[in-house]
Amino acid sequence: MLRRLWLTFAQATTVGLALLFIVATLRPEWLREAPPNLPRAIAPALTVQPEAAGAPRAAALGSYADAARKAMPAVVSVYTTKEMRRQPFTGDPFFERFFGGGKSLSERVTGLGSGVIATNDGYVITNNHVVEAADEIQVALGDGRRLPAKLVGTDPESDLAVLRVEADNLPTITLGRTDAVRVGDVVLAIGNPFNVGQTVTMGIVSALGRSNLGINRYENFVQTDAAINQGNSGGALVDTAGNLVGINTAIFSRDGGSIGIGFAIPTVLVTDVMQQLVKTGKVVRGYFGIEPEDITQEMARTLKLARNDGVLVRGVLRTAPAGRAGMEPLDIILAINDSEVRDTATMLNQIAALPPGTVAKVNVLRDGKPTQLAVTVGERPAPRDQR
Numbered sequence: 001m002l003r004r005l006w007l008t009f010a011q012a013t014t015v016g017l018a019l020l021f022i023v024a025t026l027r028p029e030w031l032r033e034a035p036p037n038l039p040r041a042i043a044p045a046l047t048v049q050p051e052a053a054g055a056p057r058a059a060a061l062g063s064y065a066d067a068a069r070k071a072m073p074a075v076v077s078v079y080t081t082k083e084m085r086r087q088p089f090t091g092d093p094f095f096e097r098f099f100g101g102g103k104s105l106s107e108r109v110t111g112l113g114s115g116v117i118a119t120n121d122g123y124v125i126t127n128n129h130v131v132e133a134a135d136e137i138q139v140a141l142g143d144g145r146r147l148p149a150k151l152v153g154t155d156p157e158s159d160l161a162v163l164r165v166e167a168d169n170l171p172t173i174t175l176g177r178t179d180a181v182r183v184g185d186v187v188l189a190i191g192n193p194f195n196v197g198q199t200v201t202m203g204i205v206s207a208l209g210r211s212n213l214g215i216n217r218y219e220n221f222v223q224t225d226a227a228i229n230q231g232n233s234g235g236a237l238v239d240t241a242g243n244l245v246g247i248n249t250a251i252f253s254r255d256g257g258s259i260g261i262g263f264a265i266p267t268v269l270v271t272d273v274m275q276q277l278v279k280t281g282k283v284v285r286g287y288f289g290i291e292p293e294d295i296t297q298e299m300a301r302t303l304k305l306a307r308n309d310g311v312l313v314r315g316v317l318r319t320a321p322a323g324r325a326g327m328e329p330l331d332i333i334l335a336i337n338d339s340e341v342r343d344t345a346t347m348l349n350q351i352a353a354l355p356p357g358t359v360a361k362v363n364v365l366r367d368g369k370p371t372q373l374a375v376t377v378g379e380r381p382a383p384r385d386q387r
Helices: 002-026 065-074 093-099 267-280 297-302 344-352
Strands: 075-086 105-117 123-127 136-140 146-155 160-165 186-191 199-210 221-224 236-238 243-251 262-266 290-294 311-316 332-336 359-366 369-376
Touching (some): 065 075, 065 186, 075 123, 075 186, 105 186, 105 243, 123 243, 123 267, 136 160, 146 267, 160 267, 186 221, 186 243, 221 243, 243 267, 290 344, 332 344
Antiparallel strands (some): 075 105, 075 136, 105 123, 123 160, 136 146, 146 160, 186 199, 186 236, 221 262, 236 243, 243 262, 290 311, 332 359
16 A cells, blocks of 8 residues: 555656656746736836836946036037148259249148137137148037137147137036046046047046156146047047046157057146137246256266255356346256245246246255245247247
């Protein structure tokens, strides 16, 4: 009897397992349960529920879409045209001897850059090298309009320029604080590279205060690895809140393409230059009239200096403010108005910020002895007159 019951149980269990295997293989959905506390009928809708019309889209983790959407309408494309004239046989002695120079040929050359709308009544910031020597300038807005632009003023020494378009109620960029930017912060570069259309690239702030690059006279660049290419010049570098932290101006490249080393002019300098160009059409900077040189470690040992910071005065223009105040060659400038001088780039920015006509207190080291001079700040001459 027990044996018969055991055989019956074993056969029933085998048949049950076989049926379970068949169902699991052919109809696995029969074995799934709905989430707890939910009717089975609505369970599939949890994974495929369509987005309701007009409902806000959930922000993707790590997305910078909001920052891009805030800044992009204020970034424009800048198109330039200039007429180039050349002699057809210039440089070819054979043709010049028998045919003369010939009539000059005219050729129209087009250029491309980007810009940033600073005010809603049409002031646009861009790079000087984007609009330099242009006969015609047009600005393409984000809404598709293409407007003629007038050049308000340029500042070659910072590579900035201000344009004006006749339009009202334009979208404007929000100015950020460069002094709040830190190395490692995420930034977005917005512009029109290679005229493919407005483009946003992402990177980080690689360095701050970059100078001595030989790009501009006054350098204090924000370095970034966000992709910047031809056509991005004059465009915006913004933070993750969409606020402007710099104007893209240059890249380090061997072939003209981005390799992750780009430079932007910080907002603090952009704001100052723009205000002056809009107000007077030029930028006024302080001026001493000296030839400065950074102090190297070898120079410090030769001059028996206790430190190698400060700036050596290589030459002094006697009729300039520093010369009239008694500054001499081989003086070492240590501080201006109690602000320490570290190197030539820093000092030039310090002097440039001084209002002409004011008296600057300059601490120098002369023959190993500290001396203080009172320099009446002059106005820096135009670039062609500088020495």
